[in-house]
Every structure is written in C-alpha cells, then in structure tokens.
Amino acid sequence: MTDDAPLPGPPDPADPSGTSGPADPNGASPQADPTDSVIGPVTGPDVPALVVEDLTVRFAGLTALDGIGFTVRPGTVHALIGPNGAGKSTCFNVLSGVYRATAGSVRLGAHELTALPPHRIADLGVGRIFQNLALPPRATVEDSLMLGRHRLTRTGFLAAGLRLPSAAREEARHRARVREIAAFVGLEKQLAQPAGSLPYGQQKLAELARALCMEPKLLLLDEPVAGMTADERRRTASVIAGVRDGLGISVLLVEHDMGLVMRLADSVTVLDFGRRIADGTPGDVQNDPAVVRAYLGEETAA
Amino acid sequence: MSETLARSGLRVRTPAVYGWAAAALVLVALPFYLDRFWLQAGLFAMAAALGALGINLLTGATGQLSMGHAFFLAVGAYGYCLFAGDGTDGLAGLGLPGWLAAVLAVALAGLAGGVFSPIAGRLRGAYLGIATLALIFIGQHVLFNAHDLTGGYNGRAVPPLSLFGLTFDDTELLVAQVPFGAVEKLWYLGLALLLGGFLFARGVLRGRPGRAMNAIRDHRIAAGVMGIPVARYRAAVFVLSSMYAGLAGVLLALVFQRTVPEYFGMALSLEYLAMIVIGGLGSVAGAVAGGVFVSLLPQLLTRYSDALPLVSAPGTGGIAPGEASRYLYGAAVVAVVLFLPGGLARLAVRKPKSPTTQSPTPTITEPSGETR
DSSP: TTOOOOOOOOTTTTTTTTTOOOTTTTOOTTTTTEEEEEEEEOSSTOOOOOEEEEEEEEEEEEEEEEEEEEOOOOTTTEEEEEESSHHHHHHHHHHHHSOSSSEEEETTTTETTTOOOHHHHHHHTEEEEEOOOOOOSSSBHHHHHHHHGGOOOOOHHHHHHHOOOOHHHHHHHHHHHHHHHHHHOOOOTTTTTTTGGGGGHHHHHHHHHHHHOOOOSEEEEEEETTOHHHHHHHHHHHHHHHHIIIIIOOOEEEEEOOOHHHHHOOEEEEEEEEEEEEEOOOHHHHHHHHHHHHHHHOSSTO | OOHHHHHHHHHOHHHHHHHHHHHHHHHHHEEEEEEEEHHHHHHHHHHHHHHHHHIIIIIIIIOHHHHHHHHHHHHHHHHHHHHHHSSTTTOOOOOOOOHHHHHHHHHHHHHHHHHHHHHHHOOOHHHHHHHHHHHHHHHHHHHHHHHHHHHHGOEOOOOOOOETEEOOOSOEEEEEEEEHHHHHHHHHHHHHHHHHHHHHHHHHHHSHHHHHHHHHOOOOHHHHTEEEEEHHHHHHHHHHHHHHHHHHHHHHHHHHSSSSGGGSSSSHHHHHHHHHHHHTTOOOHHHHHHHHHHHHHHHHHHHTTTTTBBOOOOSSSSHHHHHHHHHHHHHHHHHHHHHOOTHHHHHOOOOSOTTOOOOOOSSSOOOHHHHH
C-alpha cells in the first residue's frame, strides 16, 4: 500500500459540518495488504495547481466563455457557480478535453491541457463526474468502479483473453482497492448490484467513487448533489470534504446548492453569460453586488 | 484457470458443471452416431458461431456496427486457399503446410482489419456500418474478377488441412469401427476452435478490455474522460473481430471444400448481424446460440421441406427452404427486439432474481446525449 494514499475514515453522514477529517485511517482499509505495492500514483503531496487563463470558447457565433480565468490551489475546493447558461459546463468540457478552447490556456502543473485529448488529460490525474449519469446501467457497481482503474492497469486483449496469471493478479489487487474506495463513500453493500438498480442519489455517489478510483489529483464535480435527498447531500458533502482534507486532492465544483457551496468551498468563481463577474472567498462573493445582480436581477427594476 | 473454474463451479453450481460435462460428452460422441449431413450442418454452425463471436465483440460489446463481416470471412477463406494451394489448379498458391496456412489466413484477416482500422477508429456506430458496406462491394468485385487469385465465378477448391500428421480429408480412418471422413475429423477441430474462441472472447469481455469496450458503447464521452483511448480501442476491437471472421472463414472453407464468391455477399453480413441480435448483443453465449440458430435453421428446413406445410423442395414452386428460413429468422429478429431484449442469452439467465433491472438493451446508435 506504499503507493496509495491512505483513505480517511468513512465520512460520518451525521456530521452536519461536512468536514469529517481523517479520523481512522485503518477503519476504511481492512483489505490493505502491505505486499500490495503498486496500485496508484501518490496523491496528496504533489497535487499541482490548475491555472485557467483567458479561456475563450466560441460555438459558431455564440461566445460561451469569454476570457475567463481562475486558479484552483492544490488541495482546495474551488466552486464555479453562476446562473443557468453561464458557461460552467462548457468550462468543464474544456478542462476534460471534450471541447476545444478557441483561445486561452489551461495548465495543470507543467502540462497544457487545451491541446490534449480526453484520455491523455485523464492520464494526468484529472477525474470527472458528469451532470447526467454516465454509469453503465447493467454492470455491477464493482465493475463500474473498476472502469475507473483503467488508466492504472495494463491488461490488454491478449492477457485478458488468455487469462494470464498477471491479468488475474492485477484484477484482484485493483478490486481490493475498489472495495476500499466503495467503503469510503459508503457503497460497500451495493458493490454486487447493477448500477442501474440503485436509487438516483446512490448512482451519483457511485460515479463519484468511480472518479476517485482513478486516484485523481484534481476532481471535476459537475453538480454532484443534484437530485439527492438531504441525507445523501450531507453524505456527499462529507465525502468531498474528506477527499480534500484526507487525500489532499483539489476539487473544482459546479453546484447550484448554495448552502453546500458556501460550506465546502475555499474559494468561489462566479460566471455570468460566459464572463467572470466575481472571484474570492465564499464570504466576499456572497456580498458582491455584481453577484447579487446576476442572481436576483437589478434592484432598480424591482 | 481450470482449477479456479472447477473450484468456483464445485462450490456454487454443481448441477451446472454436470450439465456442461454432459453436453461436452454428447458433442464429442456425436460423430460416432450422426451421418454426414448433420455433422456438416453442425460444422457450419460452429463456423457461424465463431464469426458471430467476432462481430459481437465489435457490434454488441463496443457498439460499432459492421456490415463488412462477410468480407473478412472471405479474406480468411481465400487466404487459406492462397497459402495452402500448391498451384496445380492454375491458381496462385504458396504451397505452405495446412496449419501454417490457416494461421496466416487468420493473420491476413487481422491485417485487412488493421488496414481499415484508421477508419474504424474514427467512425462511430452506424457511420462505421455505412463505411464498411464499401468492403462488401470491393470484396465482391475482387472475388469475381481477380481470377488468378480467387478462381473467379467458380471459386477455387480448398486444399485439405493437415495437423500433426493427420489430414482432414476423406481418406477414411477407422475409429472404433466407425469410418472417419473429413467431416468427422473436422468436427473435433471445429469444437476445439469454438471452445478456444469462446473462452478467449469471454476473457476479453470480463476483463479490463471488455469494461472499456462497454464504456465506449454506453457513454463514449465519459469513456474518454475515464482515460480510455476511444479511437485506439475501436481500432483494436475491429482487428480482433476481423481475426474471428478470418478463423470462421477458414473453417467454412474446410467444410465446404470449395469457396465461391457469391456466398460472401451482403446477405452473409446481414445474417451475422441477425445472429447477434437473436443471440443477445454483447453476450458471448448469445453469439454462439444465435450463430447456431441462424445457420441450422435453413438446413433443418431443407431436410424436412417435404414434411412442412408451405415449404417445398427448391425449384418446385413453393417457398424454397432457404427463403423460408430467411422469413423465419427475420421474424425471430423482430420477436427478439420486441419481446426479448437481450436475446436468447437473456432467456438463460432470466429465472433467478430478475426484477432488479429495467435492463435497457445496448443499442447500436449513440445513446450519449452530449454532442460536439
């Protein structure tokens, strides 16, 4: 387990502050085997900053993003908020390589992301969950999470087809880690079920777990608690806080639940019509007149 | 591997193990009891099942439609003739030993798939289906016109395979008082190839590549974001699928003992698609079941055409057996799509705890909502 960042204890759903720290590092890793050495890269200490500068995206005549910029400092939760159509999802799609930027740059440490295809960005340690579910409905939760291990495993067609011992060993090792991560988000009992049979909130949680299975350095979360019950929201919030505090992973968060954003985020960037209208700590942003205007409309109009 | 199989089998599913053993025993014993017609029908079914395994990896598991499967079958069949032929019939032949020719023919089919793979990697779903249509037309043109290579319209004779000093031709070999001709010997070869092909495909689908393939089918954009090189995977699966088709082509050629160009037309490609839809998209057992069903049906109808209403012997005015079987599996495709999404494979696993899923079937068209 030397290469794996130890998972913090299972988040406590009853903890309303949503900041359960690394309480019990042993509790979540009963399968931890000291001989298991190479599963993932070291997360935590070498998490690079994400720097977005002058990012512009145009679709035909429409300018979806207009020269926005922000920095996600290592090991922080950075929220990206704004009214519908502000360009948040477009921004995510550029960060994960799905859309091409028209101009500007996105750097993760020393790497320029705007020129890379999605799988190369994933290789750099960027995990993402989608606003709409992207889980195969018939695969079991465990298999879905194993998909997150793709970039960390090597088994090819020949090894898998011939069932070489090396493939079986790799599979077993990574399944153990997947079970740890499932326990961390609280899905250990659902591992054998088809993902499509879970309630919506648990499916979103499974998607978060799958992104964590990539052992990311940066997590992009697109509305992680949308459609969840209050209980599931609390649980997810504590998982996100645990990811930051326990694993040191940076999180970029798009979310409409302002309570959650204000509680979790270390810094906030506000977009409106593709422009950045505010950037700062949650407290600063909350009282920014431009933000209030964007969300509630002009005072004079009332 | 056999250890783990036996262990898990003994612990959980003892009846299933007995069932498999009994089925294997029956399959091994069949050449001692069945006549040539049935053995040949069985061999066609095995070849079809091998081909269906290949296209199911591509279309069923990865969501990439292929209309060009017949082309790769032709590459395998004619490739074998080319490598194994000794040139005495005036056609090109390299005179290689049969087993080497078979291996090279499969490799050649893979190579042909590889040549097409830059296209196969870039196009998705139905678009690839349209592009692969071109292969059928190119293939038919070459088969009919490259006379020195293919024998043109009349096709070419297939040299018998020889393996470990055993020649798979009609020189009779007496085994337990039963004369073994070509089909009896090929039966065991076919069984071995099908078992190997089945286990390999199952291993691929249950392992890391299979998860990636299903992810590309279900959520292409998310698959890329998860770190799967989508184009490279599509191309690789296309090559693997072509090699399965090549192997099926070699086996078909050995059973037919003659390859004719018109067999490898568009209808054959459609038959393979029908096999995997009927059997179950993305399921290994389903591919075999569908292959057996679709290839045995016309043979059964031919055999019993006099006993069946509406069906008559070819050329006597009624519905010919080949035609009738096409109607029947056409109807089977419709019935499966309507009433049994998931195909025959789903039927087998239906009894235990089924109410868990709303089981959306994998579709060939792109389900992902996001567009560029």
